[in-house]
Amino acid sequence: MTGAVLLHMDNVAKRFGAVQALRGVSLNARAGEVLALMGENGAGKSTLLRLMSGVHQPDSGSIAVDGKNMAFATPHAARDVGVRVVVQEPEIIPDVSVAENVYAGALPRRGRIFDRGALRAQLEHDLARYGFTGVLRPEQIGRTLSPAQRQVVEILRALTGGARVIAFDEPTSSLSDHEVESLFRLIAQLRAEGIAIIYVSHRMKEIFRIADRILVLRDGASVGERPAAETSEPELVRMMVGRDLSALFARSPRSIGRGVLRVDQVTTTDVRDISFEVRAGEVVALAGLVGAGRTELAHAIIGDTPILTGQIEVDGKRLTLNSPRDAVRAGLALAPEERKQQALLMKRSVRDNICLAVLGRLQKLRFVSRAEESRIARRYVQELRVRTPTINQEVATLSGGNQQKTVLARWLASDAKMLILDEPTRGVDVGAKADIYAIIDKLAAQGSAILVISSELPEVLGLADRIIVMQGGRIRGELTRAEATEEKILSLAILEDAA
Amino acid sequence: MTSSVQEPAKMAPATHMALQRRVLAAVGVQNVSLLLALVVLVAFIGAQNSNFFYASNIATIGTTIAIVGVLAVVQTVVMLLGGLDISVGSQAGLTSVVSAMVFMATGSALAGIAAALALGLCLGLLNGVVIIYGRVNAVIATLATFAAFRGLANLVSDGRAQGYTGVNHLFVFLARGDLLGIPVLIWILLLIAALVQVMLHYTDIGRNIYAVGGNATAARLAGIPLNRYIIGCYMLVGFVAALAGILLTARTGSGQPTSGSQGLELQSITAAALGGVALQGGRGTIVGTILAVILLGVLENGLIILNVNSFWQDIAQGALLVIAVVIQQRRAGGNGVGLP
Numbered sequence: 119m120t121g122a123v124l125l126h127m128d129n130v131a132k133r134f135g136a137v138q139a140l141r142g143v144s145l146n147a148r149a150g151e152v153l154a155l156m157g158e159n160g161a162g163k164s165t166l167l168r169l170m171s172g173v174h175q176p177d178s179g180s181i182a183v184d185g186k187n188m189a190f191a192t193p194h195a196a197r198d199v200g201v202r203v204v205v206q207e208p209e210i211i212p213d214v215s216v217a218e219n220v221y222a223g224a225l226p227r228r229g230r231i232f233d234r235g236a237l238r239a240q241l242e243h244d245l246a247r248y249g250f251t252g253v254l255r256p257e258q259i260g261r262t263l264s265p266a267q268r269q270v271v272e273i274l275r276a277l278t279g280g281a282r283v284i285a286f287d288e289p290t291s292s293l294s295d296h297e298v299e300s301l302f303r304l305i306a307q308l309r310a311e312g313i314a315i316i317y318v319s320h321r322m323k324e325i326f327r328i329a330d331r332i333l334v335l336r337d338g339a340s341v342g343e344r345p346a347a348e349t350s351e352p353e354l355v356r357m358m359v360g361r362d363l364s365a366l367f368a369r370s371p372r373s374i375g376r377g378v379l380r381v382d383q384v385t386t387t388d389v390r391d392i393s394f395e396v397r398a399g400e401v402v403a404l405a406g407l408v409g410a411g412r413t414e415l416a417h418a419i420i421g422d423t424p425i426l427t428g429q430i431e432v433d434g435k436r437l438t439l440n441s442p443r444d445a446v447r448a449g450l451a452l453a454p455e456e457r458k459q460q461a462l463l464m465k466r467s468v469r470d471n472i473c474l475a476v477l478g479r480l481q482k483l484r485f486v487s488r489a490e491e492s493r494i495a496r497r498y499v500q501e502l503r504v505r506t507p508t509i510n511q512e513v514a515t516l517s518g519g520n521q522q523k524t525v526l527a528r529w530l531a532s533d534a535k536m537l538i539l540d541e542p543t544r545g546v547d548v549g550a551k552a553d554i555y556a557i558i559d560k561l562a563a564q565g566s567a568i569l570v571i572s573s574e575l576p577e578v579l580g581l582a583d584r585i586i587v588m589q590g591g592r593i594r595g596e597l598t599r600a601e602a603t604e605e606k607i608l609s610l611a612i613l614e615d616a617a
Numbered sequence: 618m619t620s621s622v623q624e625p626a627k628m629a630p631a632t633h634m635a636l637q638r639r640v641l642a643a644v645g646v647q648n649v650s651l652l653l654a655l656v657v658l659v660a661f662i663g664a665q666n667s668n669f670f671y672a673s674n675i676a677t678i679g680t681t682i683a684i685v686g687v688l689a690v691v692q693t694v695v696m697l698l699g700g701l702d703i704s705v706g707s708q709a710g711l712t713s714v715v716s717a718m719v720f721m722a723t724g725s726a727l728a729g730i731a732a733a734l735a736l737g738l739c740l741g742l743l744n745g746v747v748i749i750y751g752r753v754n755a756v757i758a759t760l761a762t763f764a765a766f767r768g769l770a771n772l773v774s775d776g777r778a779q780g781y782t783g784v785n786h787l788f789v790f791l792a793r794g795d796l797l798g799i800p801v802l803i804w805i806l807l808l809i810a811a812l813v814q815v816m817l818h819y820t821d822i823g824r825n826i827y828a829v830g831g832n833a834t835a836a837r838l839a840g841i842p843l844n845r846y847i848i849g850c851y852m853l854v855g856f857v858a859a860l861a862g863i864l865l866t867a868r869t870g871s872g873q874p875t876s877g878s879q880g881l882e883l884q885s886i887t888a889a890a891l892g893g894v895a896l897q898g899g900r901g902t903i904v905g906t907i908l909a910v911i912l913l914g915v916l917e918n919g920l921i922i923l924n925v926n927s928f929w930q931d932i933a934q935g936a937l938l939v940i941a942v943v944i945q946q947r948r949a950g951g952n953g954v955g956l957p
Contacts, residue, residue: 422838446840460838463831465900474828475839477821484820528839 121149124314125201125283130179132165139165141338147283147314154329155318157358162338163318167285171203172196200282204289208272212261216254217241220274244278249304264409266297285316290324291544294407294573302328322351334358366552367580370563374400378567379536384428388414389591396567403582404571406611411591412571413455416538420452421445451534453525455541461525464514468506469495471513471524475532498527503553519550526557540571575604587611647893651908662919669922676800682914683802684861687809688881689888691857693906694813695850696889699830699898700755705858706881707766708740710874712862714770717780717872726787733859741855745848770874779872792867814903830898887934888913891941
């Protein structure tokens, strides 16, 4: 049933400085088969992909394509023999069209003249062939693409480049549920065409839906490989972390108090007529598809983008929002979806990152005491269990989960009373996810008001006291914790006239 | 037992290494390389011509680098913020002319100095306003004011040196006086460098400057008022550029629209880049910049002492700027543009 081994990695090892990222991992990617790679962040999945795509070279071990040993000196070398990795955040040329992005480097020409008509026809043909018609418009400009569309561009690049081994690195983390469905259909199609697929994900359900075999990594080593039909979620979780996930959503008793944030008929360029309230000690989730306007709403509430009509009240006082500074001063805080681009000073220390929003309050005659900063940083590193050697560690070297905890620590240090968390567990491993859920629960129990934007339905159901579902820039419905189910949320998020 | 005997012997080199690493971390790899380059350069020039080591020559180097030094210090601040100020030389030229003209008109050195400093603040404010409210890229905005300020300096001065300050005690003191045997010019450089260093490292303002340069979006979402910081930094540059203009007037004895200030923008940017200030902002130190200023001063002096054609100095300067950035990029570890 399964075809020939297209890509074989034998006992590859890789060390970065003091960290042994991979300690001898072997894998086979076979034609017409989906191999899932699982493991916590830091288990070595990303490193394995980077060796595969020629970004890094293994210290020892070998990589063979079609039985021939290869040394991928560059990503080009890997592409030339048909090995492609579809990364989470693909490189998109911001100012050229989708078509030019897809075929960059191999644009159709007539003589030396670039053939715009042929380019368009070619893209439309390929979109239809791979089932993406309607997802992308050929003339759409790179910078306007959503994360999901960017991923589609990257997939198209791989396919049109003649890839025979395609690795997907957590492709669904930026996709909404119906986009995930089309991705799965595509993967099934590619599999049927005899392409070898490697699929990296944290999400159990996806893995069981599409994988033929599952390889689990832990601490840079292979823990074991199982045919998907012969294993179970609990077994995989045990292999990955060695512990049970039933306690993932701890829930302390919450006493819901007065209203903290009131959003009153807010309209911006992206959302229309939004009204809701978040009270002290309450976790409200904003559910919906990617592109429903949730992130845009969060940025409007925080004063990052202008509000056209309507108003925001905090503790009953109307806010004048000229910039995020006004919101921060009123006690609002946003942990944005794009942590690296929008929240973290990647090259600076954990301490500097934690203390970023509290400096203004620490200063006496504008002087800030380093000792005081260190004390605050240590306190929150300990409280949120940020895994870092010291508070002087550069944030870029931490895992996604610990980076997110650093962002949370920043807002706890500044005593924000209203936290808006946009996809707080995006790209975070299972262990750190549980930690972040526990932090959110504890904050709510202590009386903070929390608004969580999440595209993961189990997360929404596990965390929230109330769930607001958005679709197309509007609120389509609100569900209490008791009445909410995945199906109800999904139907509000997707169906045209559900209300 | 054996292990406990061996342990101290093993420990010793380990702690020694740790100490070395700590010292290196405190001084900074960049600064160590600058110091090494400086030592090599001094040894080379000194070996060719021992006059280099005369106290008078050292003092000459010190006073020549003072003006470019103060500008490099504030250039470092805007670069940390992620900006650039190409107009510093023109600002110095314009304020130099104005300080001399106001001095001539009023007879008061203090009035001349105050007028120049106030004008400097306005020029900086103008740069900041153009960048923020015109949403003009900092390089383009200050390239435009670089030309405009120079034109204005030539306009008000008719393109000629203005006034004569060589008879005024204050101007003479600034140019040629000394305190505790060290020229006033060097004191001024040290004072500005020290003040800026304190601001960058011990105040929330400085820390926020690094934050804005490191990630402007993150800084904005954390409630840091970006516009205020951008305007503030450009005004600081304007103020210090006016100080440089005053020192220029004092040294030459008259207000100079272009002579002496031409090229200061290139020199100050080169010094900051060579000193390790990241062009993207967010990284760099005053110590590094000052070391680079000294290095450039010694190089210039060396070329003169060794009778090298003075046109080579410009070539050396340009080459150094490229080399400094190449080193920066290599250390950052990114791929070069156009490389696979």
